[in-house]
Amino acid sequence: NPHDILRLLGVQELAAYLVKEIQDVYRVQGVKINDKHIEVIIRQMLRKVDIIDPGETPFIKGEQIERTRGLEENDRAEAEGRVKAVWQPILLGITKASLATESF
Structure with a gap:
């Protein structure tokens, strides 16, 4: 699986x-x-991740975000001495992945 x-x-x-x-x-x-x-x-x-622990970021536990957005926010949090978010990757089906894209 x-x-x-x-x-x-x-x-x-x-x-x-x-x-x-x-x-x-x-x-x-x-x-x-x-x-x-x-x-x-x-x-x-x-490309999507599920927030497990938002740390001191604007994310909410259970929120699904773009991985790149999470990396950017964690870099910002680390630079400001805040606690970074923890997430786990999500595998989207090919149809859902294509429908969820922000570009066309």
Whole structure:
């Protein structure tokens, strides 16, 4: 289960697993796809995080935010001597990931 891999082994292991599994499906059909194309999609599926502990940031426990926004806010909090937020990555389905994008 990809969610278990994410929870137990982390983002890097999950990404490697998904690339391998997707490549296996296409390879059986005789289709060659460069890994970077699959990695772009996986990156979009993993761009959200769930706030576990907001620390001294403006986030709320249970809030789902963009990972980059969390990193920026944590950098700001650290520079100001505040407690950083703690989060866990979320794996979005491909449809939900595409619908939740801020760009078009």
